[in-house]
């Protein structure tokens with residue numbers, strides 16, 4: 069097997085799945101299939117559950133028929149779980165699993181009145197997550213989310229769970245803060261402070277080291293500030309990386325190339341970028 073000309077690390081919500089519908093366009097799946105067929109390794113690096121990724125990306129690609137030798141993996145829950153397309157086996161890092169009380173507190177808060185804006189993602193195995201309802205305006209969710217996050221931090225702290233939320237710190241009785249409340253545009257996660265896109269990138273490299281030659285050149289694609297951590301990790305490990313920022317905010321400055329897709333954002337930008345790559349590399 070020769071060294072692939074490129075490797076792809078893809079955030080899912082934003083560049084692959086629409087943040088509005090939370091679904092993946094068939095045309096994008098087809099371009100991913102073309103890239104996999106050309107020997108381009110693809111690793112999804114997401115905060116999503118393995119169920120979501122199986123349902124929206126891995127399953128549909130396996131159903132279409134994965135090209136021979138395809139190298140397609142998913143690192144889910146920001147590094148907590150990982151799996152390989154078509155393999156069926158899911159690996160879990162139990163040290164990243166939040167205490168059971170986190171799930172109980174989410175349930176209590178939803179029952180206490182936040183169901184107008186959000187629901188619990190029951191597919192999560194290491195994180196505890198609430199997600200925005202797709203039938204409420206984003207502005208309403210954002211407003212409710214701010215109140216929810218503050219209530220969540222207070223309740224977890226009262227239950228003896230040490231957490232951080234943004235710049236605020238709620239240490240446990242021993243002064244520790246092993247858990248993080250991490251709000252995004254469509255969700256709030258309770259997760260290990262070790263979880264994140266950098267850990268996902270590290271696991272992605274481990275998965276690809278085990279199934280063939282590692283590319284030297286990489287594209288990372290994401291819509292959030294936190295997605296730059298994928299590219300930071302690859303750059304710090306000596307790889308040649310370009311980050312493709314498909315989010316609505318202006319791109320950040322880095323010691324490696326950062327690109328946007330002019331005139332498009334989120335999954336429209338992700339689709340355009342993958343189409344360009346598939347046309348160039350296949």
Ligand SMILES: [Mg+2]
Pocket residue numbers: 079080081082083290291292
């Ligand atoms: Mg995203």
